[in-house]
Amino acid sequence: MGLHGGATLSGFNRQALFDFLDDLMGKIYCPVFIVSDEDVDDIRRQVEEEPRFQQSGGFLDGRLAVFSKEVVMDHLVEHLAEWVAKSPALSALKAWEQEHDEAKNRLFFDLTCLEPDWPAYVWQAADIDEVDPAYELATVISTNLLNRLNPVVFDVESISTPSESPTGRALRQVSLGRTSVPGDRLSDRMVLPGDVFMLPGDNEDELWINVSPACHTVGRAIPNGDGTTSREPVRLHLLRGKRQAWPKNEGSLKQMNSKDRSNSIIIHTLKDEHPYKFVFSDARIEEWEAIAEHRVVRLLPPFITRVQQLHSAFMQSEGLPRVTIDLYAS
Numbered sequence: 001m002g003l004h005g006g007a008t009l010s011g012f013n014r015q016a017l018f019d020f021l022d023d024l025m026g027k028i029y030c031p032v033f034i035v036s037d038e039d040v041d042d043i044r045r046q047v048e049e050e051p052r053f054q055q056s057g058g059f060l061d062g063r064l065a066v067f068s069k070e071v072v073m074d075h076l077v078e079h080l081a082e083w084v085a086k087s088p089a090l091s092a093l094k095a096w097e098q099e100h101d102e103a104k105n106r107l108f109f110d111l112t113c114l115e116p117d118w119p120a121y122v123w124q125a126a127d128i129d130e131v132d133p134a135y136e137l138a139t140v141i142s143t144n145l146l147n148r149l150n151p152v153v154f155d156v157e158s159i160s161t162p163s164e165s166p167t168g169r170a171l172r173q174v175s176l177g178r179t180s181v182p183g184d185r186l187s188d189r190m191v192l193p194g195d196v197f198m199l200p201g202d203n204e205d206e207l208w209i210n211v212s213p214a215c216h217t218v219g220r221a222i223p224n225g226d227g228t229t230s231r232e233p234v235r236l237h238l239l240r241g242k243r244q245a246w247p248k249n250e251g252s253l254k255q256m257n258s259k260d261r262s263n264s265i266i267i268h269t270l271k272d273e274h275p276y277k278f279v280f281s282d283a284r285i286e287e288w289e290a291i292a293e294h295r296v297v298r299l300l301p302p303f304i305t306r307v308q309q310l311h312s313a314f315m316q317s318e319g320l321p322r323v324t325i326d327l328y329a330s
Helices: 011-027 040-048 076-085 088-114 120-130 133-148 168-179 250-258 288-294 304-313
Strands: 003-005 033-038 065-068 180-182 194-196 206-210 220-224 230-232 233-245 264-271 274-287 295-299
Touching: 011 033, 011 040, 011 168, 033 040, 033 076, 040 065, 065 230, 076 088, 088 120, 088 133, 120 133, 168 180, 168 264, 194 233, 194 264, 206 264, 206 274, 233 264, 233 288, 264 295, 264 304, 274 288, 295 304
Parallel strands: 003 033, 033 065
Antiparallel strands: 180 295, 194 206, 194 295, 206 233, 220 230, 233 274, 264 274
């Protein structure tokens, strides 16, 4: 997206540009470029000095560039391609969007050829199952889309090497982003396995994670004696997690990951960049409606799937007599 600017941004013009940039960059992840025949260094300085644009990733996370009109007018496409190639995020977005659009078209062609009214049938089936029809339809579309994606041809040179050597904090932030979704990004209409809560009255270093199957997170309609129906409360099976100290070395990290694996699991960088240990025997039942406002994050598959698998094995475990070396005494 292109904008026009000038070296003498002031008063209403400057504020209008800043307001537009702030609104745009907060809603749409896209590259934005300003082309001007004025002093581009001064334009860039004015935008960079605006407090709203001081983000952790630098100048608008590297998404905004200022170009001189005389430099790019004859070679605009080349300049933009070079700029995008320098940003791993923009380069990945460009490649992803191209394949995503092709897969989306394949998906709707395929399903519509099978049955033109397929969304209505999915919606009707969800209604019968008493699950959120909008969520169910979105799940059908996203699952089918994912499995129709061809291997995306990324610009390996652009995305394989960060512009700077990764810090520990950067790696922790990436780990957090790929394994979980913040609570304020989640729909309050749905609760799913992996939803994590910080309940009132608990210590700040304690969390509770929902391991109930997805089909148990839907309140069923219960018929009343007078012909009406009421909604069954959704009860969640929660496991307690306690924040752990950072491992000091490779040995302590290995011990953390392997200790008590039959009755607990460690989830790394779950909250505040700390690992949390969830013990399968430390559980409680809570109603979703009572704790919905205390949800802080959702652990995504396959990570929550692994938690559920290990918890299921723990619930079915049988104690066996201890075997000592005396059993093999001569």
